[in-house]
Amino acid sequence: MKTTGFRGAFARVGRRRRAVNLIPNLFTTGNLCCGVFAILAVFNANYLAAAIAILVAMVFDVLDGKSARLTNSTSQFGLEYDSLADVVSFGVAPGLLIYSWALSGQGMFGAAVMFAYVALGAVRLARFNSTVASTDSKYFTGLAIPAAAGVVASLVIFDHHIVRMGAEVKPLLILIITLTLAFLMVSTIKYRSFKDLKFRGGRHFNYLVWVILGLMLVMAWPQVMLFVIFAAYAVSGPIERGLGLLTKMFGKRGSQAKTELPLLNGKE
Numbered sequence: 001m002k003t004t005g006f007r008g009a010f011a012r013v014g015r016r017r018r019a020v021n022l023i024p025n026l027f028t029t030g031n032l033c034c035g036v037f038a039i040l041a042v043f044n045a046n047y048l049a050a051a052i053a054i055l056v057a058m059v060f061d062v063l064d065g066k067s068a069r070l071t072n073s074t075s076q077f078g079l080e081y082d083s084l085a086d087v088v089s090f091g092v093a094p095g096l097l098i099y100s101w102a103l104s105g106q107g108m109f110g111a112a113v114m115f116a117y118v119a120l121g122a123v124r125l126a127r128f129n130s131t132v133a134s135t136d137s138k139y140f141t142g143l144a145i146p147a148a149a150g151v152v153a154s155l156v157i158f159d160h161h162i163v164r165m166g167a168e169v170k171p172l173l174i175l176i177i178t179l180t181l182a183f184l185m186v187s188t189i190k191y192r193s194f195k196d197l198k199f200r201g202g203r204h205f206n207y208l209v210w211v212i213l214g215l216m217l218v219m220a221w222p223q224v225m226l227f228v229i230f231a232a233y234a235v236s237g238p239i240e241r242g243l244g245l246l247t248k249m250f251g252k253r254g255s256q257a258k259t260e261l262p263l264l265n266g267k268e
Helices: 002-043 047-070 076-131 145-163 170-186 204-220 222-267
Strands: 139-141 190-192
Touching: 002 047, 002 076, 047 076, 047 145, 076 139, 076 145, 076 170, 145 170, 145 222, 170 222, 190 222, 204 222
Parallel strands: none
Antiparallel strands: 139 190
C-alpha cells in the first residue's frame, strides 16, 4: 500500500513538472501566432496592426525566456522552437512589413534589402544558439533580432501617428535604417542584455521612481516613446563602443605622457 502511495505521489509530481515545462512553449506559440498574424496583416496592407502584432510578439518572447528561467525548464527543444518562432515574428514579418510599407516601389533592390534583413537576422539567431553556453549573459554580441524588429514596428507606429513621411523621403530613410539594423545584428558590438541587472543597495527607491516616470511617459505618448526607447537601445551599442575606444586612446596617451615626463626632466 505504501509503495502504491509513493508511486502515485511521484506520478503526480511528474505530471506537474511536465505541465510547468509546457508554459514556456505556450508563450513561444503565442509569439509565433503574433508573427503569423503580422504577416497576414501586411498582406492586407494593415501596417499598423502588423506593427502592433510584432510588439505583442516581443512580450511573449520575454515571457518565454523569463518563465523558462524561473521554472528551470530550459531545454534544447525550447531553444530551437523559440528561434524558429523568432525568425517568423522578428525576421520574416518585419521584413515583409518593411518591403510592403516602404520599399515595394524600389523593385528588386528593395526586395534585396528586405532579404538582407531577414537573412542576417537568421544568421544572428544561429550565432546566438551556437555560442549561448559560452557567452557572457550580461551582454549580447550584436543587436538582438527582437530589438531590431522593435525598431521597425515602432517606426511604423511613429510614422502613422506623428511624422507621415513623404513618398520621396521614406524609401531612402527606410533603406538606410534597414541596412543599419542588418549590420548591427551580425556585428561584434556588445549590447547590454539586462538579464543579470543588479541594483546597488540603498538605491532601489531611486530606480523605482525612474521606472515609474518611464512608464508614465510610455503611457502618455506611446507612439513616440516606444520608437525613442528602441532606437536609443539600437544606437547604445555603437555609442558605448565608441566611448570605450576613446577612453582607451586617451588613457594610453596619458600613460605615455607620464612615462616620458621623467625622462625629459632627467635630461634637463
